Amino acid sequence: MTTNKNYIIINGNKLSFEQGETILNVARKNSIEIPTLCKLKGASPTGTCRICVVEAKGAKELITACSTPAENGMDIMTESSNVVSSRKETLNILLASGNHNCAISGAKDWTRFQLKVCKEEDNNEELCPSWGECKLQDLCFRYQATGGQYQQDRTKYPAELANPFIIRDFSRCILCGRCVQACNEIQVNEAINFGYKGADTKIVAADDKPLKDSACVFCGECVQACPVGALVEKEARYTARPWKTEKVKTTCTYCGVGCQIFLHIRDNKIIKVTGNAEAAPNYGSLCVKGRFGFDFVNSSERLVSPLIRKEGELKEATWAEALNLIGNKLSKIKADYGGDSIGVLTSARITNEENYIANKFTRAVLNTNNIDHCARL
Ligand code: SF4
Ligand code: SF4
Ligand code: SF4
Numbered sequence: 001m002t003t004n005k006n007y008i009i010i011n012g013n014k015l016s017f018e019q020g021e022t023i024l025n026v027a028r029k030n031s032i033e034i035p036t037l038c039k040l041k042g043a044s045p046t047g048t049c050r051i052c053v054v055e056a057k058g059a060k061e062l063i064t065a066c067s068t069p070a071e072n073g074m075d076i077m078t079e080s081s082n083v084v085s086s087r088k089e090t091l092n093i094l095l096a097s098g099n100h101n102c103a104i105s106g107a108k109d110w111t112r113f114q115l116k117v118c119k120e121e122d123n124n125e126e127l128c129p130s131w132g133e134c135k136l137q138d139l140c141f142r143y144q145a146t147g148g149q150y151q152q153d154r155t156k157y158p159a160e161l162a163n164p165f166i167i168r169d170f171s172r173c174i175l176c177g178r179c180v181q182a183c184n185e186i187q188v189n190e191a192i193n194f195g196y197k198g199a200d201t202k203i204v205a206a207d208d209k210p211l212k213d214s215a216c217v218f219c220g221e222c223v224q225a226c227p228v229g230a231l232v233e234k235e236a237r238y239t240a241r242p243w244k245t246e247k248v249k250t251t252c253t254y255c256g257v258g259c260q261i262f263l264h265i266r267d268n269k270i271i272k273v274t275g276n277a278e279a280a281p282n283y284g285s286l287c288v289k290g291r292f293g294f295d296f297v298n299s300s301e302r303l304v305s306p307l308i309r310k311e312g313e314l315k316e317a318t319w320a321e322a323l324n325l326i327g328n329k330l331s332k333i334k335a336d337y338g339g340d341s342i343g344v345l346t347s348a349r350i351t352n353e354e355n356y357i358a359n360k361f362t363r364a365v366l367n368t369n370n371i372d373h374c375a376r377l
């Protein structure tokens with residue numbers, strides 16, 4: 001509650017706001033939930049999906065909370081019967097806009113259908129790969145939207161499978177535009193945009209070329225932004241439903257930026273990687289290596305023990321053997337030729353702490369300042 005000059009009322013609560021703040025911002029700041037679909041954090045609101053509509057007392061039309069600035073004295077209801085029926089109708093239209101078979105075919109008995117799907121094989125390709133992690137599905141469940149009287153539309157655009165990382169399934173695209181904003185406003189790669197017009201509208205790369213022949217750098221920001229099953233990681237598709245995977249928070253090992261990531265793990269294997277949207281420095285964004293380059297972890301070619309060259313051949317050794325050998329050789333070189341005869345190169349692939357230890361070891365133990373870092377090579 002406040003006596004501030006700038007205030008609005010949301011669901012009976014009198015709330016202050018700063019000039020320019022949207023109704024959605026004011027609501028979220030005060031823990032009032034308004035559902036959204038097209039609104040992408042960090043990007044400008046587009047007002048495309050109309051899921052966030054709210055009722056303003058005295059206004060003729062419902063307004064979109066994500067793109068309407070709060071105005072002094074506004075009296076807003078976020079779940080009035082008008083709002084609820086509008087959201088339900090919008091969801092029905094979205095469901096009918098493509099191949100959203102999960103909600104349509106489960107319409108008569110959601111609970112039974114959900115239980116059935118939980119028991120399904122993960123690789124049942126009749127089911128949408130995004131089942132269980134789809135914002136549209138969640139909203140349909142919340143508002144009990146099942147497609148209404150609309151006929152389901154079939155897209156004429158076939159799915160694009162032509163690159164190793166991302167599957168674009170246009171039949172499930174709801175044209176929310178989040179991928180376009182993720183690519184253009186968040187990553188500033190400008191690889192995709194809306195193309196064609198009216199019923200033919202499609203998200204396209206330049207000249208409607210496949211992503212692999214476009215300016216796309218496969219950062220996967222669009223995949224993470226897509227609220228439905230229209231953009232999915234190729235390797236992860238049908239490998240495990242979200243309730244069968246464990247999410248482990250960690251730091252990307254590829255460079256010194258230290259992006260925060262989640263590993264999605266099943267049976268001790270990484271299924272996919274997503275950016276941690278809540279943590280600095282990356283706030284969910286990743287590059288192609290961080291998002292898609294994780295296969296080395298479970299690679300059968302990965303070195304898991306040290307190798308020592310004996311009679312011209314590399315032979316497996318224990319860590320104790322390897323460390324003793326290195327220690328003895330470095331000691332001898334230092335004794336024979338002095339510390340400055342040795343140079344140390346550290347790596348962006350190791351942690352800050354490990355680089356610090358290498359620095360200490362070089363200067364204090366080897367007695368040389370000959371230390372540098374691979375980032376300067
Ligand atoms: S995209 Fe979402 S709503 Fe559509 S079929 Fe897949 S899970 Fe269901
Ligand atoms: S993967 Fe990255 S560059 Fe490619 S379309 Fe998606 S956001 Fe744009
Ligand atoms: S591909 Fe996904 S994010 Fe992009 S417009 Fe379609 S539904 Fe929205």
Ligand code: FES
Nearest residue numbers: 047049050052066
């Ligand atoms: S979230 Fe506001 S219009 Fe889509």
